[in-house]
Amino acid sequence: MDILIFAEQRASKVTDAVLGLLAKGGELSKEFDGKLHAALLGDAVGSAASMLFEHGAAVVHVVEHPKLRLFQSDLYASALYEIVRRAKPGLVLFAATLLGKDLAPRLAAKLKTGLVSHCVDLRVEFDENGRKRLVEVIPGFGGLLFAKNTILRMPQIVTMTPGVLGRRRQEKGRKGELVRLSLEDLGLAGFESRAETLEVVETKAVEASIENANVVVVGGYGVGDAERFKLVEELAEALGGVVGATRPLIDAGLAPKERMVGQSGKTIRPKLYVGVGVSGAMQHVVGILNSKVILAINKDENAPIFEVCDVGIVGHAEEVVPRLLEELKRRKASK
Numbered sequence: 001m002d003i004l005i006f007a008e009q010r011a012s013k014v015t016d017a018v019l020g021l022l023a024k025g026g027e028l029s030k031e032f033d034g035k036l037h038a039a040l041l042g043d044a045v046g047s048a049a050s051m052l053f054e055h056g057a058a059v060v061h062v063v064e065h066p067k068l069r070l071f072q073s074d075l076y077a078s079a080l081y082e083i084v085r086r087a088k089p090g091l092v093l094f095a096a097t098l099l100g101k102d103l104a105p106r107l108a109a110k111l112k113t114g115l116v117s118h119c120v121d122l123r124v125e126f127d128e129n130g131r132k133r134l135v136e137v138i139p140g141f142g143g144l145l146f147a148k149n150t151i152l153r154m155p156q157i158v159t160m161t162p163g164v165l166g167r168r169r170q171e172k173g174r175k176g177e178l179v180r181l182s183l184e185d186l187g188l189a190g191f192e193s194r195a196e197t198l199e200v201v202e203t204k205a206v207e208a209s210i211e212n213a214n215v216v217v218v219g220g221y222g223v224g225d226a227e228r229f230k231l232v233e234e235l236a237e238a239l240g241g242v243v244g245a246t247r248p249l250i251d252a253g254l255a256p257k258e259r260m261v262g263q264s265g266k267t268i269r270p271k272l273y274v275g276v277g278v279s280g281a282m283q284h285v286v287g288i289l290n291s292k293v294i295l296a297i298n299k300d301e302n303a304p305i306f307e308v309c310d311v312g313i314v315g316h317a318e319e320v321v322p323r324l325l326e327e328l329k330r331r332k333a334s335k
């Protein structure tokens, strides 16, 4: 079974989420004895193809046209549909970004096939007849459990939550098959969009991105006032990391919503996660499980976060965090 990745880009560069999809797609295409394809749509984006080959794509389908410079839902969906008709993959993977979440259902509807959204894992299992099948894992029922799904129609369409997949090592100079297609080739030269994207206005990333940070210090409702939340910010700074927050803290206006970690926020995979005053609700925990080391500070020894952490400190944040800060300062000074 061949697998096709939709290669979303930002400023002509494929996104980190796409590199994760390539890594997963590579593993799965081996399991199913297929090839890994990628579809690259845009204007003057061909140079991004080398990145896709170097991260495992065997075939890259490139469609370049000024009409594709900005994302146009219906034209992109139609172009992808034509690529899928030609490449005949058994699985099409998208990152569950705003763009992926718009495109994937459109493509599924055109292909009259099934779609599973917001997957956190893709597994190969065996059906009752001993045949391999693909299983999509999604957090279900408000994050209280993980549900396993399988799509019965082909191709299967899946969106993966960004941040849950690691990338494979880049093989510099790795090449593959480049398939250049024009809108004319796809029968879309005269395509008239029903709505047109006129401009994309990027919001300025004021702080470092939380998804790629090595250290994330998350403040929970246990530090739910400005004074105690400051301790979280100080700890993040001392550890060279960034600040994240649970939903109640976002609701309280102590952190912007881009900082929310969990099912409705970001999935993170730092080397070190520190949760301060975080209870460990499932909806939060699904976003931190890929962290290398989880350190929890909570005054309640029965808090669920202690069941998933590697290191736990039972104590009040306002006592524990200043002591940690002191120790970090002492170590820095003695270097």
Ligand SMILES: Cc1cc2nc3c(=O)[nH]c(=O)nc-3n(C[C@H](O)[C@H](O)[C@H](O)COP(=O)(O)OP(=O)(O)OC[C@H]3O[C@@H](n4cnc5c(N)ncnc54)[C@H](O)[C@@H]3O)c2cc1C
Pocket (backbone or CB within 6 Å): 142, 143, 219, 220, 221, 222, 223, 245, 246, 247, 248, 249, 260, 261, 262, 263, 264, 265, 266, 276, 277, 278, 279, 280, 281, 282, 283, 284, 297, 298, 299, 300, 303, 315, 316, 317, 318
């Ligand atoms: C559909 C749905 C989606 C959701 N998505 C998300 C999501 O993406 N992300 C998210 O975070 N939540 C999400 N939630 C909310 C989630 O269910 C929890 O309510 C939330 O994660 C709890 O946040 P918390 O741990 O900060 O607060 P609480 O559960 O109130 O926990 C506070 C903790 O702080 C401890 N504490 C109190 N005082 C101190 C102190 N002085 N020092 C140390 N510890 C202290 C307490 O013992 C407690 O364990 C979602 C909920 C739903 C229904």
